[in-house]
Amino acid sequence: MPEPTKQELLVGVDLGGTKILAGIFSPQLKLLQTAKLSTKSERGFDAVVSRIARCVRDAADEADLGLKQVRAIGIGAPGAVDPDSGEVIFAPNLRWKDAPLKKALEKELEIPVFVENDCNICTLGVHEVELKGRARSLIGIFLGTGVGGGLILDGKLYSGFNKTAGEVGHMVIQVGGPKCGCGNNGCFEALASRTALFREIQKAVREGGKTVLTEMLGADLAEMKSGDLRKALRKGDKLVEKVVESAAEYTGIAVANLINIFNPEVVVLGGGVVDALEDEMMSIIVETALDYAMPGTTQGIEIVASKLGDLAGVTGGAVLARQRAK
Amino acid sequence: MPEPTKQELLVGVDLGGTKILAGIFSPQLKLLQTAKLSTKSERGFDAVVSRIARCVRDAADEADLGLKQVRAIGIGAPGAVDPDSGEVIFAPNLRWKDAPLKKALEKELEIPVFVENDCNICTLGVHEVELKGRARSLIGIFLGTGVGGGLILDGKLYSGFNKTAGEVGHMVIQVGGPKCGCGNNGCFEALASRTALFREIQKAVREGGKTVLTEMLGADLAEMKSGDLRKALRKGDKLVEKVVESAAEYTGIAVANLINIFNPEVVVLGGGVVDALEDEMMSIIVETALDYAMPGTTQGIEIVASKLGDLAGVTGGAVLARQRAK
Numbered sequence: 001m002p003e004p005t006k007q008e009l010l011v012g013v014d015l016g017g018t019k020i021l022a023g024i025f026s027p028q029l030k031l032l033q034t035a036k037l038s039t040k041s042e043r044g045f046d047a048v049v050s051r052i053a054r055c056v057r058d059a060a061d062e063a064d065l066g067l068k069q070v071r072a073i074g075i076g077a078p079g080a081v082d083p084d085s086g087e088v089i090f091a092p093n094l095r096w097k098d099a100p101l102k103k104a105l106e107k108e109l110e111i112p113v114f115v116e117n118d119c120n121i122c123t124l125g126v127h128e129v130e131l132k133g134r135a136r137s138l139i140g141i142f143l144g145t146g147v148g149g150g151l152i153l154d155g156k157l158y159s160g161f162n163k164t165a166g167e168v169g170h171m172v173i174q175v176g177g178p179k180c181g182c183g184n185n186g187c188f189e190a191l192a193s194r195t196a197l198f199r200e201i202q203k204a205v206r207e208g209g210k211t212v213l214t215e216m217l218g219a220d221l222a223e224m225k226s227g228d229l230r231k232a233l234r235k236g237d238k239l240v241e242k243v244v245e246s247a248a249e250y251t252g253i254a255v256a257n258l259i260n261i262f263n264p265e266v267v268v269l270g271g272g273v274v275d276a277l278e279d280e281m282m283s284i285i286v287e288t289a290l291d292y293a294m295p296g297t298t299q300g301i302e303i304v305a306s307k308l309g310d311l312a313g314v315t316g317g318a319v320l321a322r323q324r325a326k
Numbered sequence: 327m328p329e330p331t332k333q334e335l336l337v338g339v340d341l342g343g344t345k346i347l348a349g350i351f352s353p354q355l356k357l358l359q360t361a362k363l364s365t366k367s368e369r370g371f372d373a374v375v376s377r378i379a380r381c382v383r384d385a386a387d388e389a390d391l392g393l394k395q396v397r398a399i400g401i402g403a404p405g406a407v408d409p410d411s412g413e414v415i416f417a418p419n420l421r422w423k424d425a426p427l428k429k430a431l432e433k434e435l436e437i438p439v440f441v442e443n444d445c446n447i448c449t450l451g452v453h454e455v456e457l458k459g460r461a462r463s464l465i466g467i468f469l470g471t472g473v474g475g476g477l478i479l480d481g482k483l484y485s486g487f488n489k490t491a492g493e494v495g496h497m498v499i500q501v502g503g504p505k506c507g508c509g510n511n512g513c514f515e516a517l518a519s520r521t522a523l524f525r526e527i528q529k530a531v532r533e534g535g536k537t538v539l540t541e542m543l544g545a546d547l548a549e550m551k552s553g554d555l556r557k558a559l560r561k562g563d564k565l566v567e568k569v570v571e572s573a574a575e576y577t578g579i580a581v582a583n584l585i586n587i588f589n590p591e592v593v594v595l596g597g598g599v600v601d602a603l604e605d606e607m608m609s610i611i612v613e614t615a616l617d618y619a620m621p622g623t624t625q626g627i628e629i630v631a632s633k634l635g636d637l638a639g640v641t642g643g644a645v646l647a648r649q650r651a652k
Contacts, residue, residue: 080622090622137487149587153479160589161463164623167586172579172618174512175500184618186500253498260493261475261587263486292498292510296406296416297490 006069010325011056011111012125012317013075014118015048017041017093022055023314024063024070029129029322033063034314041094048094049101053108072112074320076121076313077101080164086115089163114324118313119166120157123150125316126268126306137264140306141168142271143251146181147189151262169193173253191250194273198224200243211239226276233280241280247273248281252288255303259293263301270306278305332395336651337382337437338451338643339401340444341374343367343419348381349640350389350396355455355648359389360640367420374420375427379434398438400646402447402639403427406490412441415489440650444639445492446483449476451642452594452632463590466632467494468597469577472507473515477588495519499579517576520599524550526569537565552602559606567606573599574607578614581629585619589627596632604631 010029014021020039024032035058037051052075060067079091086102088094105113116124123140127133138152147169151158159165169189170182177186178196190196202221205214212232217223232240255267267289274281286303308315336355340347343365350359361384363377378401386393405417412428414420431439442450449466453459464478473495477484485491495515496508503512504522516522528547531540538558543549558566581593593615600607612629634641 151587153484158479161591161627162589162623162625164620165587165589167589167620167623170586170620171497171583173498173501175503175576175579177501182620250501253501257497257583258587260496261477261491261584263488263491263493265487294490294493294496294508297488297493299488301487 007071009065009070010318010321011059011070011073012121012314012319012321013052013056013073014121014313014317015039015052015075015077016118017078020052020055021310021314022052022059023311023318024059024065025315025318027322029315029318031311031315032065033059034311035059035062039094045096045099046104049104049108052105056109067109067111070111072114072321072325073105073109074114074116074121074317074324075101075105076116076118076317078118080162081115081117082163083114083116083159086113088115112325114320116157116316116320117150117159117163117166119148120150120159121316121320122270122312123152123166123268123316124157124319125312125314126270126308127152128319129315130268130306130308131266135264135266137262138266138268139168139258139262139264140268140270141251141255141258142312143192143194143269143273144271145194147193147271168254168258171254171257173250173257188250188254192247192254192273194226197226197229197243197247197273200246201229201240204239204243209239212237213240226272230276230280233277244277244280245284248284249288251281252285253292255285255289256292259289259297259301263297265301267301267303268306269304270308270312274305275309333397335391335396336644336647337385337396337399338447338640338645338647339378339382339399340447340639340643341365341378341401341403342444343404346378346381347636347640348378348385349637349644350385350391351641351644353648355641355644357637357641358391359385360637361385361388365420371422371425372430375430375434378431382435393435393437396437398440398647398651399431399435400440400442400447400643400650401427401431402442402444402643404444406488407441407443408489409440409442409485412439414441438651440646442483442642442646443476443485443489443492445474446476446485447642447646448596448634448638449478449492449594449642450483450645451638451640452596452634453478454645455641456594456632456634457592461590461592463588464592464594465494465584465588465590466594466596467577467581467584468638469518469520469595469599470597471520473519473597494580494584497580497583499576499583514576514580518573518580518599520552523552523555523569523573523599526572527555527566530565530569535565538563539566552598556602556606559603570603570606571610574610575614577607578611579618581611581615582618585615585623585627589623591627593627593629594632595630596634596638600631601635
């Protein structure tokens, strides 16, 4: 009987502006264990790299596994990434520029590390694990604090000339619309991200609108979360309903734009906003997208919400590790 | 000495709603001769096929060449095309649905025929002949009566799941904006096509605006052409200048959207509007696109006007013929 391969486990890491999530996966991409740590980016690059390493060790230890059994690590980072060098070119949330993440983490853990953009990683995870790789072309759209996306074309991640493809959140869909964090006006992100939803609700409250959210959270709505919107909707809150419906309509128009341009086989929506408000948003998104897309473009295509939720990032990281460590 | 190959010429055909243009090309894609006929789509599919055949014969005859020397024909048709079967699935301008163009024309001319969407063909011609194939990724955007586009990814035409990719003209960039021919509001086409330019000028004139165009063409501006706008601009016409600048800005925003989404190496603009107004529009398009695109996305990429003009279609047809007849 052959001795079992020792280095067969895969690790996926979702590196965010506020937290690090690490997941240990079997060679068949079954999730065995996760661990979570805050990012503490204010402590600088070296400290964050050490925290990533600690988070990976914590997950392994919790599952009674050793790092020696890990074949490779795949990380999604929030920004522009050079997947070849493993450098994070630019990550405003972490205040990183040309940060040698692959090199630093390989030194710390002595395991091969592969790095990609976080939305690309989530798209990869959804494509490979949730859809079992069956779609040749797919667009992932993730609504969270911001809006990001990833593209699978001809079965593979597509990252473009400067490795920045998939910035669907900064597609302008309403010239002259609300100001976006990027400096432009009317970006998809400025109309349908969590930030946009909260801004519209706070604006409506300032203008005298009534919502159960002020009873739940106080007049300034400072600690609002996506889940609060779901609670308010379940209580029949009309103000929140209107804001969420409007964001879902903008999302549907953005989806139609992408269908008209790319004609993908599958469009997957995910991220914290969709995870929390799937029941309320998805039917509006799909209906609006089918209404706006050109005749003939939508035949046989799917527009669906991801079921991976928070785990899309670590799952995609494990997929990347498996693909690249070959 | 080997006898020279007899069937070495290539033919490209640009099939439009109002005219057919055929071009005979050398094996090295040098244009030898063109011929033009009106389409007369009201006479029905069989008549149009006969007219395409006649146009090809005319071009060959004019150049003292015979159809026996033609290796293959590539045609761009205005609508959704199945490149495998050579059927035109849907072409509203020709009133065609599931029209077996390849089969019918092959029967008529006894030469292999390959069919693609017209904007895809133009993009292919620009990529292969004007840029000599050097860009791995390219987006072609063509501003004419409508607005269409084509995508080259990984060096090849990308047509998507239902073969409809590249419908950039129906990307909504201004929710609630002007009505588009497709039924939606605020499409790129409704803001920057020739139709949109003429609509805005006619509207401004109805509202009392002054332009030299009414002196040139009469109060109803019925026979207006893109070239008239250029003449008016050269005469310092402020009304036309404002309308053209606005269309160029919308085009720049659309280009930025596509750069954010795709991150192509090259963006090429063409079509009758750009051919006529290149000097007036291109600097505004480029400036606006660079302003709206996300940091890092535009490094080293090119945004240029095609020099092929009216010949992009026949050139791309010849490229398609050469690629597919291999």
